[in-house]
Every structure is written in structure tokens, then in C-alpha cells.
Amino acid sequence: MNDIKTAIENVTKELFGQEGSVELTRPDAQFGDFSSNVALQLAKKLGKNPREVAEAVVEKLQDIETINKVEIAGPGFINIYLTDQSLTSLVSLDYAKNRTDQTVVIETNNPNPFKAMHIGHAFNAILGDTIANLLDADGAHVYRVSYHGDVGLHVGKSMYSLLKYIDGDVDKLTNIAENERNSFMSKMYAEGSKVYKEDENAKAEIDDLAQQSFEPKTALYKQVYDICKNWSFEQIDQIVARLGNKPIDEQGRFLESDADHRGVKIVRDNVPEVFEESDGALIFPGSKYGAFDNAFVASNGRGLYAARDLGLMQLKNEYYHPQKSYIITAEEQRALLIGVIAAAELSMPDLKDVTVNITHGTVKLSTGKMSSRDGDVVEIDWLLDRIADAVKEHSGENNPAIEAGALRYQFLKVKIGTDVVFDINEAVSVVGNSGPYLQYAHARGCSILAKTTNEVGSYASNLNESEHLLVRKMTEYSEVIEHATRELAPHYICTYLYELSQEFNRFYEKNQVIGSDTETSRLKLVSDYTNILKQGLNILGIEAPEHV
RNA sequence: GCGCCCGUAGCUCAGUGGAUUAGAGCACUGGUCUUCGGAACCAGGUGUCGCAAGUUCGAAUCUUGCCGGGCGUACCA
Numbered sequence: 001m002n003d004i005k006t007a008i009e010n011v012t013k014e015l016f017g018q019e020g021s022v023e024l025t026r027p028d029a030q031f032g033d034f035s036s037n038v039a040l041q042l043a044k045k046l047g048k049n050p051r052e053v054a055e056a057v058v059e060k061l062q063d064i065e066t067i068n069k070v071e072i073a074g075p076g077f078i079n080i081y082l083t084d085q086s087l088t089s090l091v092s093l094d095y096a097k098n099r100t101d102q103t104v105v106i107e108t109n110n111p112n113p114f115k116a117m118h119i120g121h122a123f124n125a126i127l128g129d130t131i132a133n134l135l136d137a138d139g140a141h142v143y144r145v146s147y148h149g150d151v152g153l154h155v156g157k158s159m160y161s162l163l164k165y166i167d168g169d170v171d172k173l174t175n176i177a178e179n180e181r182n183s184f185m186s187k188m189y190a191e192g193s194k195v196y197k198e199d200e201n202a203k204a205e206i207d208d209l210a211q212q213s214f215e216p217k218t219a220l221y222k223q224v225y226d227i228c229k230n231w232s233f234e235q236i237d238q239i240v241a242r243l244g245n246k247p248i249d250e251q252g253r254f255l256e257s258d259a260d261h262r263g264v265k266i267v268r269d270n271v272p273e274v275f276e277e278s279d280g281a282l283i284f285p286g287s288k289y290g291a292f293d294n295a296f297v298a299s300n301g302r303g304l305y306a307a308r309d310l311g312l313m314q315l316k317n318e319y320y321h322p323q324k325s326y327i328i329t330a331e332e333q334r335a336l337l338i339g340v341i342a343a344a345e346l347s348m349p350d351l352k353d354v355t356v357n358i359t360h361g362t363v364k365l366s367t368g369k370m371s372s373r374d375g376d377v378v379e380i381d382w383l384l385d386r387i388a389d390a391v392k393e394h395s396g397e398n399n400p401a402i403e404a405g406a407l408r409y410q411f412l413k414v415k416i417g418t419d420v421v422f423d424i425n426e427a428v429s430v431v432g433n434s435g436p437y438l439q440y441a442h443a444r445g446c447s448i449l450a451k452t453t454n455e456v457g458s459y460a461s462n463l464n465e466s467e468h469l470l471v472r473k474m475t476e477y478s479e480v481i482e483h484a485t486r487e488l489a490p491h492y493i494c495t496y497l498y499e500l501s502q503e504f505n506r507f508y509e510k511n512q513v514i515g516s517d518t519e520t521s522r523l524k525l526v527s528d529y530t531n532i533l534k535q536g537l538n539i540l541g542i543e544a545p546e547h548v
Numbered sequence: 549g550c551g552c553c554c555g556u557a558g559c560u561c562a563g564u565g566g567a568u569u570a571g572a573g574c575a576c577u578g579g580u581c582u583u584c585g586g587a588a589c590c591a592g593g594u595g596u597c598g599c600a601a602g603u604u605c606g607a608a609u610c611u612u613g614c615c616g617g618g619c620g621u622a623c624c625a
Binding site: 026044256298302306331334362391425510514 | 551552553554559560561562563564565566567568569572573574580583584585587588589590604605606618619620621622623624625
């Protein structure tokens with residue numbers, strides 16, 4: 001592709017004295033393998049008719065031996081058809097890596113303990129993990145971390161119900177079976193939330209219990225708190241693994257309780273240069289920086305979320321010294337993060353341009369209330385169990401790789417940033433544009449390769465139509481990966497791999513591989529296809545089993 | 549009020565730095581099938597690309613204004 005590009009650049013320079021980069025695009029298959037609009041761009045500059053310019057360029061290009069045919073279409077597009085031989089030579093798993101000199105830190109999950117993980121957490125975790133994969137694919141040295149709110153109001157709400165439940169006897173807690181804990185915790189939190197809104201006395205008590213998450217007043221509080229916090233992290237690790245996420249770094253679990261005092265100190269040390277006192281609170285005038293004025297330390301002296309985030313940035317820097325630090329959050333936190341990042345750059349100048357906030361939409365439910373006892377949240381375990389049911393209907397057995405793949409692909413195929421309308425029927429679907437479709441297509445390919453004793457050969461010099469279309473699609477791989485890593489946009493890979501697999505399935509319908517005259521050539525085709533698909537899926541964090 | 553994001557087929561969504569005839573999946577109807585895995589393939593059609601103006605050889609894409617929706621707007625996170 002670069003040869004063609006360079007060739008056109010040379011031609012335009014020679015003919016018109018015009019220097020500059022030429023764009024090559026991938027047109028519809030009927031318009032060739034590559035297309036250039038260079039004639040249209042140059043025509044205006046030169047004061048000539050675009051078709052005339054195109055004709056002059058085309059005349060030169062026809063001499064290039066890798067080009068089979070060049071045509072001028074429409075107002076002056078130059079459509080280039082390569083020979084099959086030169087097209088197949090472009091098939092490759094390689095792509096350019098642009099972050100090889102970078103160390104990066106990225107949060108790949110951050111559900112809070114003392115609550116159950118729901119679908120929004122899964123969305124966030126899958127996006128974070130996949131963006132981490134993209135950074136890794138692009139050559140960066142990646143540290144995956146997590147961040148959890150183990151202090152504050154939500155802890156108070158859960159502790160209220162928990163302390164009522166055990167009624168002074170911790171054994172009541174330890175008697176709860178392991179597989180009951182998640183929904184138990186969920187219920188405790190829901191009850192606490194409910195009374196907090198409805199009962200003034202309970203509210204006061206919960207506020208006090210929330211404060212105790214920083215400094216427990218009783219041994220019993222501490223005991224219950226520690227047990228439940230451990231349970232939560234066991235659950236989180238288990239569920240995150242079930243989603244197909246790679247584990248976080250050994251030192252990568254950060255807690256708000258650790259970040260809090262650091263953050264408060266940073267704020268206090270930077271009054272009045274960065275932060276100012278207002279009504280007893282310490283605020284940052286974020287409205288000057290595209291955000292909003294925000295309290296970092298409350299009037300009672302407690303650190304607030306924004307201050308803890310400063311502490312977290314400092315912690316990450318001390319552990320990893322990253323050039324870039326990625327935080328994946330819902331869109332509703334965008335303005336907040338703009339303020340926090342601005343405050344961080346002023347109070348910790350070393351961290352300038354380090355932290356990047358990537359925002360995603362919220363997960364909305366299409367069918368309203370679907371699951372759980374305490375409201376309209378969909379718990380991850382419940383959802384994955386439903387997906388497992390659907391997968392089992394097809395294959396007769398459970399397959400964790402397919403279950404995770406179905407969910408990941410469902411979330412990843414959409415452009416990051418807009419809201420996701422979550423439909424349970426679509427999520428458990430294994431047909432059409434879905435993870436299982438891709439995994440199935442991969443297994444089909446592997447199955448062919450496993451069935452023959454012949455060696456994979458090299459490409460035949462002439463391809464039939466469906467072979468040509470599949471090869472043509474495969475040559476786009478490197479461009480797609482580079483695009484996706486550059487923009488940290490996994491959905492480009494999803495779209496591509498789906499189109500690639502469609503081409504494979506079409507090829508599969510029309511061509512017998514084993515026993516055909518061109519078997520070794522077709523084996524090469526299938527082999528390249530499965531390798532590309534597998535590598536692409538792996539970047540998405542989706543496994544590609546040989547049998548599904 | 550101000551700021552940010554969004555509006556493409558019945559539904560869910562793609563559509564690269566402007567480009568040839570705006571595409572997929574789902575759903576619906578029909579077909580393929582003694583061949584390497586039917587989680588498949590093929591065929592059938594619908595779009596004032598929210599509205600309007602502007603820039604351009606050319607706009608779903610860029611600019612402006614409006615309409616509609618979401619989010620944010622300091623002591624929750």
C-alpha cells in the first residue's frame with residue numbers, strides 16, 4: 001500500500017510539482033482495492049479539470065507492475081486494482097507500534113466494595129481492560145490498576161444494615177455461604193439506602209457510620225468492615241476475571257482510604273495559590289478551567305472525592321512514574337475530572353499532561369426492570385448466567401470463553417462515549433454481529449486446518465472472486481489496528497473483524513478447501529484468516545478457542 | 549441560565565482527515581442444505597441522515613441558528 005502511495009506522490013510531484021501526502025482509501029470492492037481522490041484535490045489548486053489531472057496520473061500509474069488496472073470514476077477518482085499476487089503479499093499480522101517508549105497506568109476496574117457489581121461496572125471494566133490491551137498492542141508498558149471507594153456514605157449505608165443484621169454476633173456473618181455473599185451485600189446496601197432516605201434517625205446514624213469508615217469507633221465495626229471488605233474484593237476479582245479482564249498489577253489496587261489523607265495534604269499545602277477557602281471548605285475555582293468550582297475538602301475538614309483523586313494521582317506516580325495515566329469514567333464525571341486534572345497540574349506540576357480521562361456513556365436498560373430485588377440494576381453474575389444459558393442452548397455445554405466474548409463484544413462494538421441501550425435479548429444473542437459469531441467463524445477455520453494432512457502452502461497467483469474479497473479484507477488489518485490504537489477505539493476492530501468473518505463465511509459457502517486443486521493455497525488463506533481473527537479478538541480481550 | 553455530549557431504517561448501531569449508488573445486525577418473508585462445523589449463506593425494502601441556512605466541484609460528515617433528548621452546574625462519588 002505504501003508503495004502505491006509513494007508512487008502516486010512521485011507522479012504528482014513529477015507532473016505538477018506538487019508535494020504532499022496522498023490519501024489512499026479503501027473503496028467498495030467494485031471500485032477496486034485502493035482509491036485516491038488526489039486528482040480532485042489537485043484540480044482546484046492547478047486550475048484544471050479533475051478528470052484531466054486524473055488521466056495524466058493514471059497514464060503514469062499503468063506502468064507499475066503491481067497494479068493490474070487503474071480506472072477513473074465519477075468526477076475524477078482514481079481506482080486502483082492490484083494484481084492478486086501483489087495483493088496477497090500485503091497480508092500480514094504486523095502493524096506499526098507508536099507507544100513503545102511509554103509507560104502507562106490505566107484503571108481497568110473500580111467497583112466499590114460493600115455493594116454488588118452491576119452492569120455499569122462491567123461496562124466500565126471491559127472498556128478499561130480493552131483500552132489497556134490497545135495500549136499494550138501499541139507497544140506501551142502497561143500497568144493495570146484499580147481504585148475502590150472503601151470509605152464514605154455508601155459504606156455507612158451498608159454498615160447500618162450489617163450491624164443491625166448481626167445484632168452483636170459476628171458469627172451470623174461468617175455463617176453466610178460464599179455464593180450468597182454477593183446478593184447478601186447487595187441487599188444490605190439497598191436496605192441502608194432505603195432508610196437513609198426515609199428515616200431521619202437512621203440517616204443520622206448512617207452519617208456517623210460513614211464517618212467511622214475512616215476511623216472506626218468500635219472493634220465490632222472494624223471487624224464487620226474488614227470481613228465485608230475482603231468479601232467484596234474476592235467477589236470483584238472473581239467477576240472481573242469472568243468478564244475476561246486481565247488481572248491488575250500486584251501493587252495496583254488503590255483505595256480511597258489511602259488516597260484520602262494524601263489528597264487532603266496536597267490541597268492544604270496549596271492554599272491559597274491553587275485552592276481557596278470558601279464557607280469553611282477548600283475549593284478549587286474550576287470554572288476558570290472549563291469545569292466548575294468544586295469543594296475538595298469539606299468544611300468539616302474531611303477529604304472529598306476530588307481531593308482523593310489528587311492523592312491517587314500522587315500514588316500512581318510514586319509507584320509507576322507513568323508518562324500517561326488513563327482514567328475511564330462515565331460521561332457524567334467529565335466536568336469533575338476536568339477540574340481535578342486542572343487542579344492536579346497546578347498543585348503537582350510534575351504531573352502535567354499525564355492524566356487522561358476517557359468517558360463513556362451510561363448503560364440504560366431497554367426493558368426496564370429486569371433483575372434484582374433491590375431495584376433496576378442488573379447484577380453481572382445474573383447476566384452472565386443468562387448468557388451461559390443461551391450459549392448452552394447452542395452447544396449443549398457451558399463455555400466461559402464464549403460467555404465472556406458475547407458480553408465483551410456487545411459492549412465493545414459501539415463507539416465509546418455514547419449511551420448504551422442494553423437489551424438482554426441482544427446480549428445473550430449468539431447470531432449476527434456478535435462475539436460468538438466471530439468465535440464460531442474462527443473455530444470453523446481451525447477445523448479445516450485440523451482436518452488435512454497437507455501443509456499450508458503459498459497463495460496461488462490467481463484468486464477467484466470470494467478468495468479475492470477475503471484477501472482484500474485481510475490486507476486492511478494493520479490499518480485497522482493502527483487506527484484503533486491511535487484513537488483508543490476498540491469498535492473499529494469489532495467492525496472490521498465482523499466484516500472479515502462475513503467474507504470468510506461467504507468464501508466458506510462457495511469453496512471447498514480440502515481436496516480442491518488449490519488446497520495448499522486455500523489452506524494458506526484459511527490459516528492467515530484464523531491468525532488475523534485470533535490476534536484481533538485477543539486485542540479485544542476475547543478468546544478464540546479452536547472448538548466452541 | 550451557562551457548559552459538555554447526542555439525534556442515521558420499525559429497534560440497536562456503523563459510517564476514517566469531506567468524496568462514486570448512505571450500510572450492518574435484530575425483527576419479518578422466502579430460499580440454500582447427502583461436501584471441510586447451519587452459531588452459516590443467499591434473496592426480498594424502508595431512510596426529508598432532527599429542522600433550516602451557509603461554505604464547497606461535492607456535506608450524514610465542516611460552520612451558524614433553531615427543535616428534541618441526556619448529563620453536569622462546590623462540601624455524593
